[in-house]
Amino acid sequence: MWDETAKIRKLIKAKALKKETGHSWIELQNKMYTFxxxxxxxxxxxxxxxxxxxxxxxxxxxxxxxxxxxSLNFEEQVS
Numbered sequence: 348m349w350d351e352t353a354k355i356r357k358l359i360k361a362k363a364l365k366k367e368t369g370h371s372w373i374e375l376q377n378k379m380y381t382f383x384x385x386x387x388x389x390x391x392x393x394x395x396x397x398x399x400x401x402x403x404x405x406x407x408x409x410x411x412x413x414x415x416x417x418s419l420n421f422e423e424q425v426s
Contacts, residue, residue, distance in 0.1 A: 373398070 372381045373395070380395050 368383045368385055370381050370383045372379055374380070375395065375398060382395070
């Protein structure tokens with residue numbers, strides 16, 4: 348499995364392919380907000396950031412344990 352993964356990463360690098368940034372969205376007070384990991388830092392002072400922090404805390408308090416086993420930093424691994 349990892350051999351295949353290495354081959355695919357080499358192909359991606361050779362073809363200079365880039366992964367599209369994933370986006371999340373949330374509706375608050377009838378307004379839709381979209382954000383990505385790239386721009387989440389710009390939300391630090393906003394109401395939206397407060398809501399996201401609160402939602403994360405509620406998930407963790409209710410017993411949610413994130414599975415980070417397959418959480419990959421794509422660009423680091425391709426480099």
